Amino acid sequence: MAKQTDFAEKAKKASAERGIKCPKCGTVKVPTAFINSVKTEAGTYKFNRQLVQVCKCNEKSVYA
Numbered sequence: 001m002a003k004q005t006d007f008a009e010k011a012k013k014a015s016a017e018r019g020i021k022c023p024k025c026g027t028v029k030v031p032t033a034f035i036n037s038v039k040t041e042a043g044t045y046k047f048n049r050q051l052v053q054v055c056k057c058n059e060k061s062v063y064a
């Protein structure tokens with residue numbers, strides 16, 4: 001079990017080092033695919049997939 005914990009900690013640390021730290025909340029931003037439905041002029045909907053950097057500041061608005 002100790003080995004698994006080590007691995008998890010290392011993976012966590014690695015992603016933390018790669019990520020961008022938010023200067024406001026200090027949380028590492030996690031890139032999350034966010035799908036937006038946008039109404040077109042024709043009245044139909046199309047889906048926009050965008051990558052959003054999620055940290056504590058905006059996680060509530062993103063996951064709501």
Ligand SMILES: [Zn+2]
Pocket residue numbers: 022023024025026027055056057058
């Ligand atoms: Zn933040």
